Amino acid sequence: MGNQKKYLPLWIGLALAAGVFIGSKLNFNDTTEKIFATNSKKDKLNRLIDYIDYEYVDNVNTDSIVDVTVNGILENLDPHSVYIPKSEYAHNADDMRGAFTGIGVSFYVYNDTIAVIRPIEGGPAERAGIRGGDRILYADGKKLYGQLVERDSITNYLKGDINSKVELQVYRPSEKKILDVKVKRKQVPLVSVDASYKITNDLGYIKVNRFSETTYKEFESALEKLKDQGIKKLVLDLRNNPGGYISTAERVVDEFLEDDKLVLITKNKSGDINKTFATxxxxxxxxxLYVLINENSASASEIVAGALQDNDKGTIIGRRSFGKGLVQREMALGDGSAIRLTIARYYTPTGRSIQRPYGKGNENYYSDYEKRYRNGELIHADSIKVADSLKYKTPKGKVVYGGGGIIPDVFVPKDTSIENETLQYVSRSGFMSYFIFEYLEKNRKIFKGMSFEDFKNTYTVDDKLSKEFIEYSKFNEAQIDLSNYTEELKKTLKANLAQQLYGPNEYEIILNDGDPMLLKVLELEAENHLDN
Incomplete structure (x- = not known):
């Protein structure tokens, strides 16, 4: 049990750290001349750096000092004003843009070699014939295996300019032969709609993992396909969604609200108010509509949930959301780095702010999850602390609250057992995926030609595989013991198999079987059917 407990803070930290950025399309009226006018404060910092550069007794990397200084300044503002170093900027930009230029494979560095988990559906690598299990040995003659090759270097060789070609040398273990494959690099989507499928004949499901530039198009396409399949009702799953661009969230909300309904209010330092309305x-x-949220649904996710709740559209199900009501704008610093600076606050249509207090420092702010955990609000709805002064009413008279996240209309408690927290961590972090990849290396032929429907309905993870994973976990560095959680473990192993064999949509389908929030949706649907 002690070894399991050490994973709980890590899982919590990973979830909470994600909800820190929300894109802004707001007007920023200050001129460059005004913002960057010379003054004594800037002169003082510049002079200090120059003194260290030219006079300090030892050689010092002043770039690192500047990074520390920038971080120190931002930490004294609010938890969501952050610095993005040059080394991390490209990755962050790709993530928010929702695409990158490359060959389109997900891979592991497995035994010092690039092992393809699966090519991205419709991507350049898939069209060129690359399969799951293939090893990429060379790219344009550059060796990509061995202990000295770093993951970042590998990515750089596989990425490149759009329509540029890369010649790959690939080893296929299943056929024991080396292939020469030429791939033309294209724009490869970073998918933000994880899953889209029918739960029942008239109830659809869409899971959105973030709000990037491409999310609305992905969402619109998924919704259209489900409507073509006859759905009249929808579950929008925003659990663990850390946010993204305001404009994307507004467009998603617009799909559900009638013309001229208020979506969002923003207010900047000067007191200028901007209102967005549905079209x-x-x-x-x-x-x-049903919207699923939890304690890790943040920023743009809360804009969506808040706008729908305040307009009496749909039912919000789950647990109180993260509580981020600040708007950031990204600003370049001239050397390839950037900051995301808070420039406004946002308010839901009833006028409530859902931003949690942050005056006691960042550490206290991000430890709020632990307080919620200890106070019991993840298990009992009546443990959620609300102030009457933050009470608001929707047009139909429903009472809603500001002051720290979106409180759902229907509460669903969290399974707070250590085993379940650990199982979620190993499933989402990639630890289990690595084990599954090793299993498929030896057993891929079992699934050859098997459709997902057959896999879902007939394939069962046996005791042998679950025991192998338990032993793998115990003797691996993780040292996790899941021996008392066999049935949930088998389902999670099956979901990870589905992900590597069929894709992320199929992963969610398997994992969602028996999900408490989806069961609550079906329960509400049954009650409504009886009432009608």
């Missing part, structure tokens, strides 16, 4: 383009204004 006439909504395609699901009359459909029934």
């Amino acid at each position: 006439g383009r909504g395609d699901f204004e009359h459909g029934k």
